[in-house]
Amino acid sequence: MSAPSTHDRDAPGPGEVWVFVELDGGRPADVSLELLGRARELADRLGTRAGAVAAGAGAADAAAALIACGADTVYVAEHDELTAYRSGPYARLMTGLVRRYEPQIVLYGATTTGRDLAPRVASDLRTGLTADCTDLRIGDHSTRETSYQDLLYQIRPAFGGNIIATIVCPEHRPQMATVREGVMRLPEPDDTRTGQTVSIHVETAAGGEGREDGRASDPATAEPSGGRREATGAAVLLRPEDLEVALLDRHKEEKRVDLKGARIVVAGGVGVGSREGFALIEQLADALGGVVGASRAAVDAGWVDRDHQIGQTGTTVRPKLYIAAGISGSVQHRAGMDESARILAINTDPLAPVFSVAHYGVVGDLHDVIPRMIAAYRVKGAG
Amino acid sequence: MKHAPSTHPQLRIAVLVKQVPDTANVTGKAMKDDGTVNRAALPAIFNPEDLNALEEALRLRDRHGGRVSVITMGPPAAVQVLRESLYRGADEVVLLTDRRFAGADTLATSYALACAVRRLGDVDLVLCGRQAIDGDTAQVGPQTAEKLGLPQITCVSRIDEVVPARSDAAAPSGPGTAAHDQRGSVTATRSIEGGYETLRAPLPALLTITGEANDPRPPSAKLVLTYKDIAAEAWPDYDDSYLDPQSDAAEVCLIDHDGRPVCRARVVQWDAATIAAEEGITGLRGSPTRVKEIESVVLAQPDARMVEPTEAGIAELVHELIAEHILG
Numbered sequence: 113m114s115a116p117s118t119h120d121r122d123a124p125g126p127g128e129v130w131v132f133v134e135l136d137g138g139r140p141a142d143v144s145l146e147l148l149g150r151a152r153e154l155a156d157r158l159g160t161r162a163g164a165v166a167a168g169a170g171a172a173d174a175a176a177a178l179i180a181c182g183a184d185t186v187y188v189a190e191h192d193e194l195t196a197y198r199s200g201p202y203a204r205l206m207t208g209l210v211r212r213y214e215p216q217i218v219l220y221g222a223t224t225t226g227r228d229l230a231p232r233v234a235s236d237l238r239t240g241l242t243a244d245c246t247d248l249r250i251g252d253h254s255t256r257e258t259s260y261q262d263l264l265y266q267i268r269p270a271f272g273g274n275i276i277a278t279i280v281c282p283e284h285r286p287q288m289a290t291v292r293e294g295v296m297r298l299p300e301p302d303d304t305r306t307g308q309t310v311s312i313h314v315e316t317a318a319g320g321e322g323r324e325d326g327r328a329s330d331p332a333t334a335e336p337s338g339g340r341r342e343a344t345g346a347a348v349l350l351r352p353e354d355l356e357v358a359l360l361d362r363h364k365e366e367k368r369v370d371l372k373g374a375r376i377v378v379a380g381g382v383g384v385g386s387r388e389g390f391a392l393i394e395q396l397a398d399a400l401g402g403v404v405g406a407s408r409a410a411v412d413a414g415w416v417d418r419d420h421q422i423g424q425t426g427t428t429v430r431p432k433l434y435i436a437a438g439i440s441g442s443v444q445h446r447a448g449m450d451e452s453a454r455i456l457a458i459n460t461d462p463l464a465p466v467f468s469v470a471h472y473g474v475v476g477d478l479h480d481v482i483p484r485m486i487a488a489y490r491v492k493g494a495g
Numbered sequence: 496m497k498h499a500p501s502t503h504p505q506l507r508i509a510v511l512v513k514q515v516p517d518t519a520n521v522t523g524k525a526m527k528d529d530g531t532v533n534r535a536a537l538p539a540i541f542n543p544e545d546l547n548a549l550e551e552a553l554r555l556r557d558r559h560g561g562r563v564s565v566i567t568m569g570p571p572a573a574v575q576v577l578r579e580s581l582y583r584g585a586d587e588v589v590l591l592t593d594r595r596f597a598g599a600d601t602l603a604t605s606y607a608l609a610c611a612v613r614r615l616g617d618v619d620l621v622l623c624g625r626q627a628i629d630g631d632t633a634q635v636g637p638q639t640a641e642k643l644g645l646p647q648i649t650c651v652s653r654i655d656e657v658v659p660a661r662s663d664a665a666a667p668s669g670p671g672t673a674a675h676d677q678r679g680s681v682t683a684t685r686s687i688e689g690g691y692e693t694l695r696a697p698l699p700a701l702l703t704i705t706g707e708a709n710d711p712r713p714p715s716a717k718l719v720l721t722y723k724d725i726a727a728e729a730w731p732d733y734d735d736s737y738l739d740p741q742s743d744a745a746e747v748c749l750i751d752h753d754g755r756p757v758c759r760a761r762v763v764q765w766d767a768a769t770i771a772a773e774e775g776i777t778g779l780r781g782s783p784t785r786v787k788e789i790e791s792v793v794l795a796q797p798d799a800r801m802v803e804p805t806e807a808g809i810a811e812l813v814h815e816l817i818a819e820h821i822l823g
Contacts, residue, residue: 224688225687231633235605240600243601274791275790279786357700360682363691364690376822454821471799472800477804485813488812488813
C-alpha cells in the first residue's frame with residue numbers, strides 16, 4: 113500500500129495525517145493538541161489534510177477547538193460504549209476508521225491511553241508503530257532495491273536514552289507513532305480556520321443493525337454551519353468481544369504542578385541532600401516566579417512529590433530558564449530538559465555531565481549559591 | 496500457604512520474559528572514549544518488570560494451584576533468564592530461538608510469542624512486564640494480546656482478584672449462572688496519569704505488570720542447586736505430560752515447600768517450525784519498521800560559561816539574566 117500522490121485537498125480522503133485525540137473531561141488533552149500542531153505541519157509538507165479522531169463524551173463539542181488547532185477533518189464518534197477509554201471498543205473504532213479512510217500517518221500521545229491503544233491497532237492492521245517519539249519529520253529513504261519518498265521519520269531515544277534512533281516504516285500504511293507529551297509545541301488556536309466534521313455511526317451487535325465494520329455510504333457534505341461543514345461518515349460495529357472488559361472504577365487527580373507551562377524551572381537533585389534541603393529549591397523558585405522540578409533520584413528519595421519529576425520518565429520541559437541544582441545530569445534527565453532556552457547548572461562536581469548541556473555553570477555548593485542568587489535577584493529586582 | 500485441593504480450578508499462566516542489556520546502570524567500563532555507550536559491554540539481565548510479572552504469576556499459582564510457564568525469545572544465551580525463572584519456582588520454561596526470529600520488531604516479536612503461547616495449549620492468563628528497558632516500547636504486550644484475540648489490561652500495578660474458570664463438571668448449572676463465572680475473571684488496577692483505574696476482564700486475558708506491583712522473590716538456594724547447569728533441549732514434538740507427576744514421562748518428583756509434588760523441569764527449546772510460525776511474518780521480514788539511523792548520544796563539548804560561586808560572580812550572572820529578559 114502506498115499513499116496516493118494526488119487527491120482533492122478539500123474533501124476527506126486517503127492519505128491524511130491523523131491524530132487520535134484524547135478527551136479529558138470533554139476537553140482535548142494538551143498532548144493531542146501538540147500533536148495536531150505537528151500533524152498540521154506534516155500535512156502541509158506532504159500537501160494533504162490533517163485529521164483528528166475524537167471519540168467519547170464531548171467529542172462533537174471538541175470539534176471546533178480541534179479545527180482551530182489545525183484539523184481539516186474531525187471524525188466524531190460518540191456512543192455509550194465509548195464514554196470512557198477502554199482498549200476493546202477504541203481499538204475497534206480506530207481500525208475501522210483507518211481501513212475506511214486510509215490515512216498515511218496516525219499519531220497518538222505516548223500516554224497510558226495512547227500506549228495501550230496504538231499497539232493493539234497496529235497489530236490488527238499489521239503495520240509498524242514506533243513508541244514514545246520525541247521528533248517527527250518527513251524525509252526520503254533508500255535501500256539497495258528501492259527508494260522511498262516522503263516517509264515519516266520517527267525519532268526516539270532508546271537504550272535508556274543512550275542512543276537516538278530514526279525509525280521508518282517504508283512498506284506498510286499507515287505509519288504510526290506515539291509521541292511524548294511536551295516535546296511538540298502547543299499550537300495557537302486560530303478561530304478563523306475552517307474544517308469539516310464527519311460523524312461516525314457507532315453501533316453494537318446488540319443494536320441489531322448488523323452492518324459490517326467500516327461499511328458506509330460515502331460522506332455527503334451538508335450545509336455549512338459556522339465555518340464548519342458536516343458530513344455523515346462511516347459506520348463502525350463494536351463486537352461483543354470488544355466490550356468484555358468492564359471499567360469498575362477510575363480515580364484521577366488534576367495535576368497540581370504545571371511544569372510544562374512554566375517559564376522558569378528550578379530543579380533539585382541528589383546534591384540537595386535532604387527533604388528539608390528542598391525548601392531552598394522552593395525558595396529560589398518562589399523568588400524567581402518559577403516552578404519546582406526534580407531529578408528522579410530526588411523523587412525516589414522521597415524529598416519531593418513525583419509530579420515534579422523531569423526527564424524521560426517524568427515531564428519534558430522547555431522553559432526560558434532551567435536551573436539544575438545538585439543534579440548530575442543523566443541522559444534520562446537531560447532528555448527532559450535539554451531543549452530549555454537557557455540552562456544554568458550548579459554542582460560541586462566540575463565533571464558532572466549536566467555542564468555539557470548548560471549555558472552557565474557554577475561549580476559550587478548549591479547551599480551557598482542559591483541564597484546568593486536570591487539575594488542578588490532581590491537587590492536587582494528592587495533596583 | 497495451603498495446598499489448593501485438587502478439585503479446585505487451577506490456573507495455567509504463561510509469562511513472557513526478555514533478557515536485556517542493563518541500560519539503567521551504565522558504568523564507566525561501558526563508556527567508549529568518544530563518550531558513547533558500548534552496548535556490547537553492558538551486562539545481560541532479566542528485564543526488571545518481567546520479574547514483577549513472574550512474581551505475580553507465582554503468587555497466583557501458589558494461591559490457586561496450577562502451572563507457571565515462562566517463555567523467552569532470544570539467542571541461546573537467553574537461557575539464563577529461564578534458569579533464573581526456575582530458581583524462583585517456575586514450573587516450565589521455554590526458549591524460543593531460531594535465526595528466522597532475528598531482527599524482529601515488536602510486531603514480529605508479538606506474532607512469534609503468540610504462536611508459542613498457543614503451542615502451550617489453553618492458558619488462563621498471559622502476564623508480561625509493561626516494557627523492556629532496552630527499547631521501552633511497551634508494545635509487545637498489547638500486540639500479543641491482539642494476536643491471541645485476548646482482552647488486555649496494561650500498566651497493572653495491582654492484581655486485585657482472579658476467579659479461575661470453572662470446569663464444566665464443577666460449574667453449577669441453572670439460571671443465574673453468568674457466563675463470566677463460567678469463564679473466570681481477573682480484576683486489576685492500572686496506573687494512569689495522576690491516578691488509577693480498576694478493570695475486570697474475563698479469562699483468558701493478558702496483563703502487563705509494572706514495577707509497582709510487587710517485590711520479586713529472590714532465587715531459592717535449593718532450586719539454584721537443582722537447575723544451575725540445566726541446558727536447553729530442542730523438542731519439536733513437545734508434549735507436556737513430563738510435568739504430570741502421575742506420568743511415566745515425569746523425570747523426578749521434587750516436593751516444593753508447600754508439600755506440592757513438582758516435576759523436574761526441562762528447558763524446552765522451540766524453533767519457528769515447532770510453533771507453526773509462518774515464514775514472512777517472523778524476524779526482519781515480518782517487521783514493518785526499519786531502523787534508518789542510530790545516533791549515539793554524545794555529551795556535547797563543554798561550552799558553558801563558568802561563573803564563580805562568589806557573591807560578585809552570582810550577582811553578575813543574575814544581572815545578565817535580567818538584562819536579557821530571561822529573569823524578569
